Amino acid sequence: MSLRSPRAATLAAMLQREDIENAVELQTRSYALLRWLAQAVQRGVIGFDAAHAYARDPAAAEAWTQRHRSELPPDALPPQHDTAGFFRLFVGYLDDGHRLVREPGQRLYSPGAHCFCEMCSWFINGPSLRSRPLTAGDQRRADRQMRTSLDELALDCGRLLDEDQVGALMRQPELREAAALYAYAETLLRRLRGGGCETGVPTALWRRFAWTAQGAPKRKFRLHAGAVMAAQALLVERLDALPAPG
Structure with missing residues (x-):
């Protein structure tokens, strides 16, 4: 429609x-x-x-x-x-989170994590800032936020997505990462302006584009406005390419 x-x-x-x-x-x-x-x-x-x-x-x-x-x-x-x-x-x-x-206790440290033998490693204080593991609830809330953000963007592009279309878009790895980045940016703006967000959502979204598929932070990753705008452009392009309903 x-x-x-x-x-x-x-x-x-x-x-x-x-x-x-x-x-x-x-x-x-x-x-x-x-x-x-x-x-x-x-x-x-x-x-x-x-x-x-x-x-x-x-x-x-x-x-x-x-x-x-x-x-x-x-x-x-x-x-x-x-x-x-x-x-x-x-x-x-x-x-x-x-x-x-x-x-924080102590942890074994090796420069560049190259070797943890007694000669090349030593104990240092553990980090005082930590993040808790994500829960299944955090992931569900992040999914819901991504769907909401995608629906709102689709409305701005003159489309009303049905559940099958949203699901199909979010199953594509490239679009899923773009949707997570777009939803994170929306959440960031909302928090900046004094609005709230559901617990765990920003962290869960962040790990969908700033972490690898193997569950580790991407080395030297930094968030840039250009990446957010590119994600938005990709989503708009794919939304515009959807077949007209009916």
């Missing part, structure tokens, strides 16, 4: 590159601050309870960041144009 022209003048749900560039910058910076905070706990610079409180309260996090601005790395500082959005993302990580660990 065609609801309106595929190239209508107003495409309300289409992601705009400027918005995505801003969101990606804030996501990168806010996560860098969280990692720095976890490392500060590990070094004994900040107490665990204080760090946990900062990571939960936007106002406390902002006040603490302003007091210690000169000590923080430049890539972990909030930009002046959207401090509120930065701290919304920052405090959301602990609700999305990340956690600060009070006693």
Whole structure:
């Protein structure tokens, strides 16, 4: 069913590159601050309870960041144009499966993981920032978010997808990855603007494009606005190519 022209003048749900560039910058910076905070706990610079409180309260996090601005790395500082959005993302990580660990213990370390014999490896403190394993519920919620985002994009392209069409699109590996990236970007914008999201959804979506099929992070992966826009363009192209109903 065609609801309106595929190239209508107003495409309300289409992601705009400027918005995505801003969101990606804030996501990168806010996560860098969280990692720095976890490392500060590990070094004994900040107490665990204080760090946990900062990571939960936007106002406390902002006040603490302003007091210690000169000590923080430049890539972990909030930009002046959207401090509120930065701290919304920052405090959301602990609700999305990340956690600060009070006693991380130790782990065996080898430079480049090249050899773990007694000569080439040693024990170091484990990471104070960890993420919990994804559950089946997280995966179902991520699937639901992908379907919702795809439906909304289809409506913007003048189409109403039926269940079989959505399922067929999501079963194609290339489109599934693009749909996950598109849905993640939508979720990121929503969180940035003060909206919520279901627990585990951002992390589950992230692992569908930033991790390998074997379940490991892609080496040197970084999120870029260009990749998000390319994913949107691919989805629009495939939606436009669907046969007209009836």
